[in-house]
Amino acid sequence: MSEPGLPSSREELADFMDRLSFTDEPTDAPPRLPVNEDIMVTTSMRLPLGLHTRLKSLADERRVGVSTLLREWAEAAVAEIDDEDQMISLAEAKRALSRVHPIHRAS
Secondary structure (H helix, E strand, O other): OOOOOOOOOHHHHHHHHHHOOOOOOOOOOOOOOOOOOOOOOOOOOOOOHHHHHHHHHHHHHOOOOHHHHHHHHHHHHHHHHHOOOOOOOHHHHHHHHHOOOOOOOOO
16 A cells, blocks of 8 residues: 555455445534534635734734734624624724824814
8 A cells, every 4th residue: 555544456445445344323423512612714815924914913912813813803894794783882982983093184
């Protein structure tokens, strides 16, 4: 066998198949997830180096990983879209207003 445990010839395949056993009995299902838990999925995205560096800096300031920071922001953005007509908390309003740049008026 060329790969460990995998047949590479007809004879090895026949021997491999002879060692398999089949049954009509159901197998054990994986355990159910707790009520408020979800399966985490890995995804990748391409970011410019400067943006990634800035995200890393922001994540470090908050003592979280870049993945956690981006997930939190994505969850907030989706919640905002889903709850477009919903009331927001005072804390959320203050946080949003703190990000608005003041208008500089000429004297």
